[in-house]
Amino acid sequence: MTGFNITPLNSSLEPALTEKINLKTKPLGALGKLEKLALQIGKIQNTLSPVLTKPTIVVFAGDHGIAREGVSPFPQEVTWQMVYNFLQGGAGINVFARQHQIVIKVVDAGVNYTFAPHPDLIDLKVAPGTQSYLHSPAMSAAECDTAISRAAVLVEQLHKEGCNVIGFGEMGIGNTSSAAMLMSLLCNLPLEQCIGRGTGLDDKGLEKKKAILSEAMRTQAPADKSPLEILRTFGGFEVAMICGAMLKAAELKMVLLVDGFITTAALLVASALHPAILDYCVFAHQSNEQGHQQLLAYLKADPLLHLGMRLGEGTGAAVAYPVVQSAVAFLNEMASFASAGVSNKD
Ligand SMILES: Cc1cc2ncn([C@H]3O[C@H](COP(=O)(O)O)[C@@H](O)[C@H]3O)c2cc1C
Ligand SMILES: O=C(O)c1cccnc1
Numbered sequence: 001m002t003g004f005n006i007t008p009l010n011s012s013l014e015p016a017l018t019e020k021i022n023l024k025t026k027p028l029g030a031l032g033k034l035e036k037l038a039l040q041i042g043k044i045q046n047t048l049s050p051v052l053t054k055p056t057i058v059v060f061a062g063d064h065g066i067a068r069e070g071v072s073p074f075p076q077e078v079t080w081q082m083v084y085n086f087l088q089g090g091a092g093i094n095v096f097a098r099q100h101q102i103v104i105k106v107v108d109a110g111v112n113y114t115f116a117p118h119p120d121l122i123d124l125k126v127a128p129g130t131q132s133y134l135h136s137p138a139m140s141a142a143e144c145d146t147a148i149s150r151a152a153v154l155v156e157q158l159h160k161e162g163c164n165v166i167g168f169g170e171m172g173i174g175n176t177s178s179a180a181m182l183m184s185l186l187c188n189l190p191l192e193q194c195i196g197r198g199t200g201l202d203d204k205g206l207e208k209k210k211a212i213l214s215e216a217m218r219t220q221a222p223a224d225k226s227p228l229e230i231l232r233t234f235g236g237f238e239v240a241m242i243c244g245a246m247l248k249a250a251e252l253k254m255v256l257l258v259d260g261f262i263t264t265a266a267l268l269v270a271s272a273l274h275p276a277i278l279d280y281c282v283f284a285h286q287s288n289e290q291g292h293q294q295l296l297a298y299l300k301a302d303p304l305l306h307l308g309m310r311l312g313e314g315t316g317a318a319v320a321y322p323v324v325q326s327a328v329a330f331l332n333e334m335a336s337f338a339s340a341g342v343s344n345k346d
Contacts, residue, residue: 004152004247004248004250004251004273004274005251006247006250006251006274006276006277006280007276008276008279009040009043009044009276009279009280010043010046011043013042013043013046013047013048014039014043016048017038017039017042017043017048017331018039020048020331020336021035021038021039021331023336023337023338023344024330024334024335024336024337025334025335025336025337025340025342026334027345031330033302033304034323034326034327034330035327036302037282037304037323037324037327038050038327038328038330038331040279040282041255041324041327041328041331042331043279044253044254044255044279044280045164045253046253048331049331049332050328050331050332051164051328051332052164052165052255052324052325052328053162053163053164053165054103054158054161054162054163054164054165055100055101055102055103055163055165055166055167055321056102056103056104056105056158056163056165056166056167057093057097057102057103057104057105057166057167057168057169057257057314057317057318058104058105058107058151058154058155058158058166058167058168058169058245058314059086059093059104059105059106059107059168059169059170059171059313059314060107060109060151060168060169060170060171060237060238060241060242060245061079061080061082061083061086061106061107061108061109061111061170061171061172061238062079062108062109062110062111062129062130062170062171062172062175062236062237062238062239062241063076063079063080063110063111063112063113063128063129063130063172063173063174063236063237064076064129064130064132064138064172064173064174064175064177064178064236065129065130065131065132065133065134065138066130066132066133066134066138066174066177066178066212066216067173067174068132069132069134069212070205070208070209070212071174071177071198071208071209071212071213072173072174072176072177072198072199072201072209073198073199073200073201073202073205074173074199075173076112076129076173076174077113078173079111079112079113079171079172079173080111080112080113080115082171082313083106083108083111083113083115083121083171086104086106086171086313087106087118087120087121091313092311092313092315093169093313093314093315093318096315096318096319097314097318099318100318100321100322100325102167102318102321103163105122105154105158106120106121106122107121107122107124107151107154107238107241108121108122108123108124108125109124109125109126109147109151109236109237109238109240109241110125110126110127110128110129110130110147110236110237110238111125111128111129112128112129113128114128122154124147124150124151124154124241125237126139126143126146126147126150126237127139127143127237129237130235130236130237133181133216133220133233133234134212134215134216134219134220135220136220137220137222137232137233138178138232138233138234138235138236139232139233139235139237139240140232141228141229141232143232143237144228144231144232144235144240147237147240147241147244148240148241148243148244148247149244150241150244151240151241151242151243151244151245151248152244152245152247152248153248154245155244155245155248155249155252155254156248156252159249159252159254163254164253164254164255165254165255165257165321165324166245166249166254166255166256166257167256167257167258167259167284167314167317167318167321168242168245168246168256168257168258168259168263168266168314168317169259169263169312169313169314169315169317170238170239170242170259170262170263170266170312170313170314171238171312171313172236172237172238172239172262173199174236175236175238175239175262175312176195176196176198176199176261176262176289177195177198177209177212177213178234178235178236178239178262178265179194179239179261179262179264179265179291180194180195180196180213180265180291181194181213181216181217181230181233181234182230182231182234182235182239182265182266182268182269183265183268183291183294183295184217185221185225185230185234186227186230186268186269186272187268187294187295187298189294189298191210191213191214191217192210193290193291193294194290194291194294194295195209195210195213195290195291196261196289196290196291196292197289197290198289216234220233220234221233227269227272227273228269228273230269231243231269235266235269238262239262239265239266239269240266242262242263242266242267243266243267243269243270246266246267246270246277247270247273247274247277249280250270250274250276250277250279250280250281253280254280255280255282255324256277256280256281256282257282257284257314257317257320257321257324258281258282258283258284258301258317259284259285259287259312259313259314259315259316259317260285260287260289260292260309260310260311260312260315260316261287261289261291261292261295261310261312262312263312263314263317264283264292264295264296264299264301265295267281267299268295268298268299271299278299278300278301281301282304282320282324283296283299283301283302283303283304284303284304284305284316284317284319284320284321285303285304285305285306285307285309285316285317285319285320286303286305286306287309287310287316288308288309288310289310304320304323304324305319305320305323307319
């Protein structure tokens with residue numbers, strides 16, 4: 001399921017948007033990255049007066065077989081326990097989403113736990129966790145495809161309900177390992193440079209993570225280096241769902257808020273399939289996870305915030321959202337030299 005119809009941004013409005021931005025009551029370029037953001041969002045929506053509606057962050061949760069090999073300081077059950085925390089409104093993402101009136105959706109992409117039905121939990125479970133890719137591919141091709149399609153259907157639904165700006169979060173103990181494997185293969189970078197401390201490994205833990213992932217790379221790296229084959233071998237259900245959700249969101253010309261290391265790795269797969277997706281992406285922040293800076297550089301991304309965050313869940317996207325709102329607000333509401341009767345420079 002990779003047949004998404006993602007079109008590069010139409011630049012026909014660019015001159016008019018640029019003029020509108022330049023004629024605001026400010027020196028040229030004085031609003032810095034907000035100006036680039038206003039131009040991008042105007043082009044995404046193909047209008048001089050964009051609006052952001054029903055901002056939503058979808059948090060996908062999934063478990064990783066590799067977590068049982070000792071690549072994270074935290075046990076696998078933290079994934080399902082955090083899902084309950086999301087449902088109870090107590091996680092970091094809940095706090096920032098409430099602060100900025102962002103809707104949160106929580107999805108069971110493939111958690112190794114049987115949840116009792118809950119009105120706010122969206123059950124898209126593919127399987128109770130992936131296989132450990134130390135021994136076999138994480139997913140079958142069919143499972144990977146199912147994850148991508150189910151997430152795409154969800155995004156289509158959210159779009160129908162009026163959402164035009166969407167961020168993605170993840171929860172899955174062990175998923176910084178998946179992100180590192182995807183990054184190494186798709187950016188063609190040494191694995192060592194892509195592996196970080198995740199939730200806080202000490203030096204010894206980091207060495208163990210590197211040894212396990214190197215062994216997995218040595219024994220399981222697919223001969224077929226296509227993005228989908230790489231995703232099914234080393235990804236996770238939540239990573240595949242984020243990839244599918246992003247592809248559908250770009251097809252629907254939504255504004256995509258890209259969070260940290262894991263969500264950027266999902267985007268890496270999506271952009272390998274459909275490079276035009278990058279036109280729709282706003283990079284919220286640079287995470288402290290080793291590798292994220294290089295991953296962003298590979299995608300030629302210029303993140304809005306550098307706060308030293310390394311939590312995931314979509315928290316970087318939520319914290320950056322007011323900046324995105326400011327870009328749209330100045331474009332719509334700020335006076336021009338003419339309307340305010342302010343003299344422009346000669
Ligand atoms: C309590 C807690 C809450 C979290 N929220 C996000 N993550 C983050 O940490 C995990 C990835 O790191 P690693 O690869 O080292 O396991 C993911 O679940 C990610 O979302 C959390 C991790 C913990 C422990
Ligand atoms: O960059 C992230 O989003 C991140 C980093 C470490 C752990 N979890 C998430």
